[in-house]
Amino acid sequence: MQQDTQLTEGIDKDLIVGEPEVEYTTLNLGPTHPATHGIFQNILKMDGEKIISSEQTVGYIHRAFEKIAEHRPFYQITTLTDRLNYCSSPINNMGWHMTVEKLLNIEIPKRVQYMRVVIMELSRIADHIICNSVLGVDTGALTGFLYVFQEREKIYDIFEQICGARLTTNIGRVGGFEREWPEKVFQLIEKFLKEFPKVWKEFEGLLTRNRIFMDRTIGVGGISAERALSYGFTGPNLRATGVDYDVRVMSPYSSYEEFTFDIPVGENGDTYDRFMVLNGEIWESLKIIRQALDKIKQEPAGVYRADAPNVVLPNKKEVYNNMEALIYHFKIVMGEIDAPVGEVYHAVEGGNGELGFYLVSDGGRTPYRLHFRRPCFIYYQAYPEMISGSLLSDAVVTMSSLNVIAGELDA
Template identity: 45%
Template sequence: MPANLLDEPELGAESKQFTWTLNFGPQHPATHTTLRLILELDGERIVKATPDIGYLHSGFEKLGEHLSFNQYVTIVDRKNYISPPMNEVAWHNAVEKMLGIELTKRCQYIRVIIGELARISDHLLCTGAAALDLGAFTAFLFAFNLREQIYDVYEEMSGYRFHPGYTRVGGVLYDFNDRVIDRIRKVLQSFHKVYADMEKLLFRNRIFLDRTRNIGVLTKEDAINFSATGPIARASGVTNDLRKDQPYLAYKEFDFDVPYMTEGDVYARFLVRMEEMRQSHRILTQALENLPTGPVNVPLAEKFPLPDKGTVYNSMEGLIQHFELIMPNRGVESPKDEVYAAIESPNGELGYYLITDGSQTAWRTRTRPPSFIHFQLFPHLIKDHLIADVVAVLGSISIIAAELDR
């Protein structure tokens, strides 16, 4: 006879747990980029998450083995495309360490300025988009309005709005003029109101707090074990910041704090990024007030810097150096050596490892991008959470696909 479905199961019978698979991305409004998450679900609870690194297939690192040290700056711009100047500073920081070049003081300050503007821009997108994913659309608009003003600075200083390609070996493309300085001052003046508006909208917003507190918790021990850096690590109590612990450029000369928290959840990562923007504002204010005079590029006698157009058109030495650096199979020789150098990018440690063979093109180029390191955190952070928490956790670790599949 058929068994009665209402009967109690026999003792010893094994109960089976059935799960189903959900693809989150690669084209999803809350991923912000071409990455994919394969979620294994028990109802709405996540049992397992498998990250897929992306679909860009850009070959960025391989391009670094075919382009000169100056040409490759247009490629590194496109890795973390949310804060392109920071990639440029990181790349030429490694090249100049390998070549043994000491930048002029004015150039160091200018690179600090464009880097901290990029940090604010990156954090504005991260915090604004994270709020948007959780329903706070107005905060997103406030954040993007200020980002447009930062793009105005990029456009004025380089001629390009999104990918400036501004740094060069031993210097920068153009010196700052009064118009650039004025646009930077406008950004600094607008910052306080934007920050205050975002603070009023989000810091005590009941829905935002419920969606972010005690979600995606990363302990200090796990942050260290997973090699987390930047705001993600500092939100878990790891206070390392390369600007303080391994100073580069002129960061020793600036007075600023390294914000950190110990909770390690989505909300802590949000607050750390918000406070970091205020500290970047402090650095920018000091840099503008104390911006040194003098040249922005190292002397032509170094044989590494690309001369400016005025020198090329009016000086035989400048014309010869420009020719030598631009023509293939010519130019200065680099040491046959290897080097690793890193900076504190908006998302953490961004480093470049180079092997050189004597030419002005790297024999091997390798990037240490924070997004690639932090993407491995996601399965750990999201386990046993709900589907609705995916967007909150993913937004808090600020993954950029061009740093994943490169």
């Protein structure tokens, strides 16, 4: 107040009556906007190009998966999990299989566990390829995106050889895999392991020390570790803030405890750190796949599922020639497996965080209640806090680095 009177001394009072005019603009970013990479709406209150506050609308592609799951036998729910985070469907599939196996107390052979690790790490790479290359697109570098998407196609070729599908995979079954992997699969994986590092090194070279990219991402969309934990961040976004929480290490599943790998962490939790953590994870995933392939070789060949005839579908040849196999075939297809009464929570490290399955079984053929802990549904609510005060173009970059997948967000 004191200062004000000093400043206004000697100036014509009429000129400074009132305050400078402030006018806010409301901007709808989304629901279908090329820069949002999915169907989310953000209603932004803007002062020029600066974001003052924002309001999110989600649920545009809600498909009632939790309700549908209450009406489906366990093995038919796998296809629902495909459509959660469709950038890394195999991880969701495996997570669901493991949840049911935990409920039914099925022992999975080591070879199958290692095969699952290979699948999950391949799909983690595919997921991170998308996130990081699209971040490049949003900062104006389209070349890298087109270049590394070829590699994602190669991963999908591997999935196709295993299960016949590419994007929504429905890969594997409760108890293992539906059939032994063809020899071609191992050849394709070996080829990928040989060729991909070179490509990814080039991609990193384009962006990691790129002045334009660094200026666009460092200090943009940052969040502190404390806030991130309060907002329930998990996965790469949490690790970018410096917290080394990884489900694969904290609650190992599918024999992850036998593998040697590092957890890349960031420091500031900004867009650049998230990019670097995802890059680091790709290299770690490659290491894990290499170890898993070596471990598979040491296990007895040809084992691709658990010895649990009441849960695992028998071979067609046996179904036609063997009474017991025929009975089991019918029972399993109709969903009549003996599920105990109980509750299971099982979490896996998904592409973008802790993907949890909370399954309540009343002993029936369908779950009594199934809840998906979807990581990006939980951390996406921090988005307004992360972008408030920043520029519109920063908001776009922040969203794409958060790896928010609409299918998972809306379930």
